[in-house]
Structure formats: structure tokens, C-alpha cells
Amino acid sequence: MMKPKHFKKLVGVSCFAVAAMGAASVASAANWRYAHEEYEGDVQDVFAHKFKEYIEDNSDHTIQVYRFGELGESDDIMEQTQAGILQFVNQSPGFTGSLIPEAQIFFIPYLMPTDFDTVVQFFRESEAINEDFPELYAEQGLELLKMYPEGEMVVTADEKVTSPSDFSGKKIRVMTNPLLSATYEAFGATPTPLPWGEVYGALQTNMIQGQENPIFWIESGGLYEVSPNLIFTKHGWFTTAMMANQDFFDGLSGEDQQLIRDASDYAFDEIIVHIDGLADESLEKITEASDEVTVTRLTDDQIEEFKARAPQVEETFIEMTGDSGRELLNQFKEDLEEATN
Known part of the structure; x- marks a missing residue:
């Protein structure tokens, strides 16, 4: 079992209860609902509350933020958003990849740089992110508002x-993402898809022997306690996306649509x-x-061994x-x- 302090209890808000709150016309609702995949104070939570801050400081609307577990797992909150129960959702392409296969591009190893300034510039200016991806998300009834690292x-x-x-011989936990599985197969491991709520316990009982995440999430979730060897492979950045139910967004006034876009930029x-x-x-x-934690930063030569296996993942992406x-x-x-450049 996962340690209680790392497994946030569900708050008991059922989908039916949330649906009841949305009985009035969603398009004119003063209170908008926004769910994400992380804990209090984590990156997605900070983003959600900055979005909330801007909306509430610049309008009469309010935002209700739901954290991990309060409305279920990642798949649950996406289903609720597509159904119009939630107005906004923050979900990683790691889970969206089954819905939008092209979103798995972020899991091609060694495609993305790991230099902070370069990554930020890419997200700000990329035509693929800011023009191509919104069209792909729209096909699934989603208004893509922002992708961010x-x-x-x-x-x-x-x-x-x-x-x-x-x-x-190592089972490495991956999100429910076919391309991420292909990456760890290329790396020589046995990819093992698991929802987040099962990861700590699976590491603790040796059902799996490893996983990947940004370092803040490894610290926040206490994963280092049961998987203490940290390996910096420089194979990519964790990317996430914030989006709205498209019918909800399209039904808003132009003023409210611009408010939401401005809040996303902020x-x-x-x-x-x-x-x-x-x-x-x-x-x-x-x-x-x-004291049990070890930190291994791969050398350039060691990285090349892994990088040499990236082309086969690109080929799998194109096949998909x-x-x-x-x-x-x-x-x-x-x-x-x-x-x-």
C-alpha cells in the first residue's frame, strides 16, 4: 500500500455531484471548474491557481480547482471535461496520447533539449505547439489554451x-502511453503502464523496479523513499497541457474568451x-x-548509448x-x- 501521506484521499466529490453543480447552463456559469493531475503546491497546481488569480482579479467569475484524486485519475478528469462536467483540465500528453496520438511526440527521447532557456523559447515560439496542436485538440472537442514544460x-x-x-529485466513504470512504452523498450527495459495512484506501492513491493518523472514530482510524491537511485539521462522534459471543453469555450462571449486566453498567458x-x-x-x-539516495548524471558517452536508440522510437511514432x-x-x-540558433 502507498504511504498515507503520499496518497491523497479522495474528497468524496462524485461525478454525479459535480454534474449536479453544473445543472445550470455551463456557458453562463459564474463558477468554472478546473481539474489537474498533481498535488497542492506542485507545478500544475501553481499554474491553475495563477489562472484562477487572473480570472478572479479581472472578472466576476470564480474558479474551483480540483487536485489529483479529488475527481479521480487523469483519465477520469479528461472524460469529465469532454462531457462538459468540467470546464478546464490540465493533462499531460502522456495520458492524452491515447486520445491524440500525435501528442506522444514529447516522448520521443532526445528530441527535446534539456537546456532551460532553450526549452522556454521553444514553447513560446514553436509553430507546432502554438498552431498545429490546437487543431489536433479541437478534433477531440478540446480548446487547447497552453502547453508548458x-x-x-x-x-x-x-x-x-x-x-x-x-x-x-527491469520493469519501469510508464504512463498509459504507447510511445513511452516504445521508448523504454528501446532503452532495454520492460515498460509497465500504471496509473499514478499505484506507483509508490508498486515500487515499495518491487512489482516494478523504476519509473520516470520530473525531480519535483519525485520529491513531492516521496518516490525517492522506495526508488532511491536517481539517474539524469537528459532524454527529455515533462510537458503538460491546459485546455477547455470546446463547446463551453465556443459558447462564451468574445470578452470572456479573451479573458481566458489572457489568464492562460499570465x-x-x-x-x-x-x-x-x-x-x-x-x-x-x-x-x-x-542518506540512501544516489545521483547519477550520465556522461556524454553514456548518453550516446541511449541516444543511438532514439531513431527506432521516431519510426514507431510515424507508424502510429x-x-x-x-x-x-x-x-x-x-x-x-x-x-x-
């Missing part, structure tokens, strides 16, 4: 890992400030809390997504080249 991905395991051969700017240095702070908290995925990948690479 949360932090560099870090692997934790039951022992140190410095090469793909070290992953042999929250993005604030979250970039928040995550700058967050990884170092979180790692310091982890090393202070546990066809011509649309190929075009998106080309645009993605073009945008990244502009961000790094």
Missing part, C-alpha cells in the same frame, strides 16, 4: 543505471518563473531527507500517426532548430 525527466531505479544493458509566464531552479531545490530536499505525425515531427524539428 514542468521539468527535466529523471529516472529512478532500484540500482544505478548507466547503460541500456543495466535496464535489462499563468504561463508565472509558471516559467516558478520552475526556474525548482529542480535544484527539489534535489536538495531529497538528498537532505535520505502516419502522414500527420511525420509532418508534425518535421515542424517540431524545424522549431527546435530555430530555438537553438
Whole structure:
């Protein structure tokens, strides 16, 4: 079982209760509901409350924020958003990938840089993110308002890992994302999809031998307690997306639509400030809390061993997504080249 302090209890708000709150016309509701995937004070929670702050400071509307577990897991809150029960949702492409296959592009290893300034510039200016992705999300009844980075991905395991051969025989937890599974297969591991609520317990009982997440989430969820070997592979950044139910958004006045877009821009700017240095702070908290933690930063040569396996994941991505995925990948690479020059 997961330790109680790391497994937030459901607050008992059922989908039926939430639906009842939305009995009036959603389009004219003064109180809008927004669910995300993380705990109090984590990156998505900070983003949500900055969005809430802007909305409430600049209008008569209010925002009710629901954190992880309060309305279920990631799949649950997406279903509630598509059904119109929630107006806003924050969900990683790691889960959205089954709904929007092209969103899995963020899980192609070594496609994204890990330099902070380059990553931020890419998210601000990328044509793929700001023009192509909104069209893909719209096809699923979602108004994509903002994609943003949360932090560099870090692997934790039951022992140190410095090469793909070290992953042999290890079950590594992945989100329910086919391409992420392909990545860890390429890395030599056995990918094991699990919802977040089961991860701590599965590591504790050795049902799985590792997982990946941004370092702040490893600290927040206490994962280092049961998976103490941290490996910085530099294979990518964790990305997430904030969106609205499209019917709700389309039914708003032009003034309210602009308010929401402005609030999203404000929250993005604030979250970039928040995550700058967050990884170092979180790692310091982890090393202070546990003497068992080890930190391994792969050398350039060690990284090349993993990077050499990335092309096969790109091929899998194109097989999954066809011509649309190929075009998106080309645009993605073009945008990244502009961000790094």
C-alpha cells in the first residue's frame, strides 16, 4: 500500500455531484471548474491557481480547482471535461496520447533539449505547439489554451543505471502511453503502464523496479523513499497541457474568451518563473531527507548509448500517426532548430 501521506484521499466529490453543480447552463456559469493531475503546491497546481488569480482579479467569475484524486485519475478528469462536467483540465500528453496520438511526440527521447532557456523559447515560439496542436485538440472537442514544460525527466531505479544493458529485466513504470512504452523498450527495459495512484506501492513491493518523472514530482510524491537511485539521462522534459471543453469555450462571449486566453498567458509566464531552479531545490530536499539516495548524471558517452536508440522510437511514432505525425515531427524539428540558433 502507498504511504498515507503520499496518497491523497479522495474528497468524496462524485461525478454525479459535480454534474449536479453544473445543472445550470455551463456557458453562463459564474463558477468554472478546473481539474489537474498533481498535488497542492506542485507545478500544475501553481499554474491553475495563477489562472484562477487572473480570472478572479479581472472578472466576476470564480474558479474551483480540483487536485489529483479529488475527481479521480487523469483519465477520469479528461472524460469529465469532454462531457462538459468540467470546464478546464490540465493533462499531460502522456495520458492524452491515447486520445491524440500525435501528442506522444514529447516522448520521443532526445528530441527535446534539456537546456532551460532553450526549452522556454521553444514553447513560446514553436509553430507546432502554438498552431498545429490546437487543431489536433479541437478534433477531440478540446480548446487547447497552453502547453508548458514542468521539468527535466529523471529516472529512478532500484540500482544505478548507466547503460541500456543495466535496464535489462527491469520493469519501469510508464504512463498509459504507447510511445513511452516504445521508448523504454528501446532503452532495454520492460515498460509497465500504471496509473499514478499505484506507483509508490508498486515500487515499495518491487512489482516494478523504476519509473520516470520530473525531480519535483519525485520529491513531492516521496518516490525517492522506495526508488532511491536517481539517474539524469537528459532524454527529455515533462510537458503538460491546459485546455477547455470546446463547446463551453465556443459558447462564451468574445470578452470572456479573451479573458481566458489572457489568464492562460499570465499563468504561463508565472509558471516559467516558478520552475526556474525548482529542480535544484527539489534535489536538495531529497538528498537532505535520505542518506540512501544516489545521483547519477550520465556522461556524454553514456548518453550516446541511449541516444543511438532514439531513431527506432521516431519510426514507431510515424507508424502510429502516419502522414500527420511525420509532418508534425518535421515542424517540431524545424522549431527546435530555430530555438537553438
